Amino acid sequence: MSSTIDYSQELSVVEGKPPLRSIDDAIIKPLDSKPDKKYYMALAVTISMLGIGVIGLALSFYYGTGLWGNNNPVGWGFPIVNFVFWVGIGHAGTLISAILFLFRQKWRTGIARFAEGMTIFAVMTAMIFPAIHVGRPWLAGYLMPYPNQHSLWVNFTSPLLWDVFAVSTYFTVSLIFWYVGLIPDFATLRDRTSNKIKKIIYSVFSLGWRHSNRHWQHYEMVYLILAGFATPLVLSVHTIVSFDFAVSIIPGWHTTIFPPYFVAGAVFSGFAMVQNVLIFIRKIFNYEHIITLDTLEKMNKIILLTGMLVGYAYGMEFFIAWYSGVQPEQFAFVNRAFGPYAWAYWIMVSCNVISPQLFWFKKIRRSIPVMFVVAVFVNVGMWFERFVITVTSLSRDFLPSSWAYYTPTLTDFAILIGSFGLFFTLLLLFTKTLPVVSIAEVKAVVDGAQPSHKDH
Amino acid sequence: MSEKILHSYSGIFDTPDEIIHAAEKTVEAGYTKFDVNTPYPIHGMPKAMNLEPSKLGYAALVFGLSGTLTALFVMYWMAAIDYPITVGGKPFFAFPKYIPIMFEVTVLAAAIGTVSTMLFFFFKFPNNAHPLHDTSYMKKVSSDKYGLIIQADDPKFNEDEVKVFFASLHAKDVEPVYYDMEDINASPKIYDKKFIGGLALTFILVSGITYFTLNKLMFMVPFNWMMYQDKLTVQEKSSVFPDEFGVRAPVAGTVARGFMPYEFPNEPELAGEVLLNPLVPTEKNLALGKKKYDTYCSPCHGDFGDGDSRLRGQFPNPPSLHSEKVRNWSDGRIFHVITMGQNIMPSYSSQLTREEKWATVLYVRALERSKNAKESDLK
Missing domain, CATH: 1.20.5 (Single alpha-helices involved in coiled-coils or other helix-helix interfaces)
Known part of the structure; x- marks a missing residue:
């Protein structure tokens, strides 16, 4: 099959020119039908994972953060590793919905809504970690500059505070972007449903959308503006996350390559996660004609590209460490590759740099089982990248007398599992409550949906 | 119920080409209050409908810039004016470090502002009571058909002409759309x-x-x-130390910073000889002295040092500061009295700092001079 693809002209985004009403039917079907056994089984698994996380968190709140592996030089352990990992996962959604929109990549329409949803859930998951890492999350309100009883303001020169602003802005803007995209779909749902309660809910959320072309005109403009703002926003978010590291003076962190390196890594891991989940979604809900194999192949190409950017960054870090002639820098990188955490470093390199190279082959790019496995490796690798950056630098800093080895505890792992549980639980609920593919956008890119302008 | 009120006439088309054509014809026919409803935006429709380009870009500009400036001024005010704290030796107004937050607030303000402008100002949403809702027309155009409506309040609207017009366009399902009388007559039920x-x-x-x-x-x-930690606080009893005090006494001879003990506690004459007023009678020093004198001295010695306060007669009378004796005292001698007290006058060491005492002495000198001026003062 793969040999019949003709790359010389733009492919149809939606296969087989389906009638528009059948697109409604296909996308809305999961919302109108009762969940089946498999759905409940999947939900049971994710909720159990979430439960493990809740137990871990409850214990941490009761006994304190001493239950974690964080020790004196390595104060940042798992919570920060997980935070950076999850924020990174979110980046693919905004990249697909905003950057690819600006580049007029029509193939994004089938996956944009779902990826945006993943962004929101990933950022929600990510926000747990800095909150619990401060030790007393019920006092997290002090992160906001409001006139409090100490008449004291927050420190605007700290990257950690920039993080507060960046992540909360990112979450809000992603949510707005997502909701704006959902308004016409809510209107379609409203006009379709025969259930009274659903009708009220959809009416409220559709705000009374009438599919008017006087509105569509402004709507398309607002979508363009949002995409224009979200594009630098998504780049800024992981840039600022990387500032948490780069603005400090720890060897291995204090480098100017961090912002682009982090952004590339975020897109890399995010695309891998989106690809993994979409493979299930298109199969389970029969969206193979909407989320086509071509779309997945294009995603794999982006994974290959960003994977090589990340690989380049790994190499460049070593080069700069050597070229700078700064001894602690040089030690930090030799220690990364051959020190006590060499195992983590080599897991990272083999997963992130070597495994995506398989995507040079078209057969592998278009083989669902193989691409799935590669993307899982990428996610594992990207988690280890954050682990390597955070832990190796902290555990061996300037002063050898304060060196210590960091070992995560069971509670750390429980919270990590819980974060995956939360993310996938939210995703599963999403698939049953909202259209996971944008109905209006997909209709607009079906062959023959736009005027042929013959008479002009 | 009164007669139904007509909102518009509607017609349905099957293909995007037809609807573009219909929109163009409607504009040609001179209708202005018409609308095209399609399940997704149709390329070229704004042109066919002769719509002006969206002005939402200006909203984004205004909201975005206000976000930038608000962030800048708020951070400047908080960090440089209201509560300046030195962080890492940077200036209070550390502009480069404000850029990330300025950027984030710009995006946040622009996104929220532009979307709200569109939904609530341009579209007048939420509007679930529009007559088009719940019509068969709406159900079709929200799925797979393309619809055109011509509103009854259009100046050129004429029921028969519009029907003919729709027929000329080969529109299907041409139907009138009426206002929902229940919606129109409904009133809000706040006292429900x-x-x-x-x-x-x-x-x-x-x-x-x-x-x-x-x-x-x-x-x-x-x-x-x-709040409740396993540690001893100052006033608590300790089982560890033999004297059972939670707080430890400082090393013998320790002097707290800024609390150098007074050198001549029992030698007033020596103090008068040795101590010299380090302050000069500037306006600022005299103002400080007046403030402290009015607060601490005037209740007994009177506002002008005459010893005529309303406490006169209730205690041994406070002496006048204009007596020969006091006028001939040196500054240091008065300083000694303020520091150690005299007769029933207590020490004012805990109320006044060293500098404030000297400023008060200056003010007392000024009071004395005012009642016993020298001839040279008149010049």
Whole structure:
């Protein structure tokens, strides 16, 4: 099959020119039908994972953060590793919905809504970690500059505070972007449903959308503006996350390559996660004609590209460490590759740099089982990248007398599992409550949906 | 019920080409209050409908820039004016470090502002009472058909002409759309029992939860662990030290910073000879002295040092400061009295700092001079 693809002209985004009403039917079907056994089984698994996380968190709140592996030089352990990992996962959604929109990549329409949803859930998951890492999350309100009883303001020169602003802005803007995209779909749902309660809910959320072309005109403009703002926003978010590291003076962190390196890594891991989940979604809900194999192949190409950017960054870090002639820098990188955490470093390199190279082959790019496995490796690798950056630098800093080895505890792992549980639980609920593919956008890119302008 | 009010006439088309054509014809026919409803935006429709380009870009510009400036000024005011704190040796107004937050606030303000402008100002949403809702026309155009409506309030609207016009376009399902009389006649029910009850319940719940959280929950385990820690505080009894005091005495001879003991506690004459006033009678020093004199001295010695305050007669009378004796005292001698007290006058060392005492002495000197001026003062 793969040999019949003709790359010389733009492919149809939606296969087989389906009638528009059948697109409604296909996308809305999961919302109108009762969940089946498999759905409940999947939900049971994710909720159990979430439960493990809740137990871990409850214990941490009761006994304190001493239950974690964080020790004196390595104060940042798992919570920060997980935070950076999850924020990174979110980046693919905004990249697909905003950057690819600006580049007029029509193939994004089938996956944009779902990826945006993943962004929101990933950022929600990510926000747990800095909150619990401060030790007393019920006092997290002090992160906001409001006139409090100490008449004291927050420190605007700290990257950690920039993080507060960046992540909360990112979450809000992603949510707005997502909701704006959902308004016409809510209107379609409203006009379709025969259930009274659903009708009220959809009416409220559709705000009374009438599919008017006087509105569509402004709507398309607002979508363009949002995409224009979200594009630098998504780049800024992981840039600022990387500032948490780069603005400090720890060897291995204090480098100017961090912002682009982090952004590339975020897109890399995010695309891998989106690809993994979409493979299930298109199969389970029969969206193979909407989320086509071509779309997945294009995603794999982006994974290959960003994977090589990340690989380049790994190499460049070593080069700069050597070229700078700064001894602690040089030690930090030799220690990364051959020190006590060499195992983590080599897991990272083999997963992130070597495994995506398989995507040079078209057969592998278009083989669902193989691409799935590669993307899982990428996610594992990207988690280890954050682990390597955070832990190796902290555990061996300037002063050898304060060196210590960091070992995560069971509670750390429980919270990590819980974060995956939360993310996938939210995703599963999403698939049953909202259209996971944008109905209006997909209709607009079906062959023959736009005027042929013959008479002009 | 009165007669139905006509909102518009509607017609359905099957293909995007037809609807573009219909829109162009409608503009040609001179209708202005018409609308095209399609399940997704159709390329070229704004041109066919002769619509002006969207002005939302200006909204984005205005909201974005206000976000940038608000962030800049708020951070400047907080960090450089209201509570300046030095961080890492940077200037209070550390502009480069404000850029990330300025950027984030710009994006946030622009996104929220532009979307709100579109939804609430341009579209007048939420509007679920529009006559088009729940019509068969709406059900078709929200799925797979393309519809055109011509409103009854269009100046050129004429029911028969519009029907003919739709027929000339080969529109299907040409139907009138009426206002929903129930919606028009409905009035808001603010005094509805359910509404009031819901409001009251919300009020009780919100205030109850807030009260519980702030006044009870924060004092429960484990939230109070920071408050009650296993450590000795100053006033507590200790089982560790033989003297059973929680607080340890400082090393003998320790002097607290800024609390150098007075050198001549029992030698007033020597103090008068040795101590010299380090301050000169500038306006600022005299103002400080007046403030302290009025606060601490005037209740007994009187506002002008005559010893004529209203405490006269209740205690041994406070002496006048204009007596020969006091006028001939040196500054240091007066300083000694303020520091150590005299007769029933107590020491004012805990109320006044060293500098304030000297400023007060200056002011007393000025008072004395005012009542016993020299001839040279008149020049």
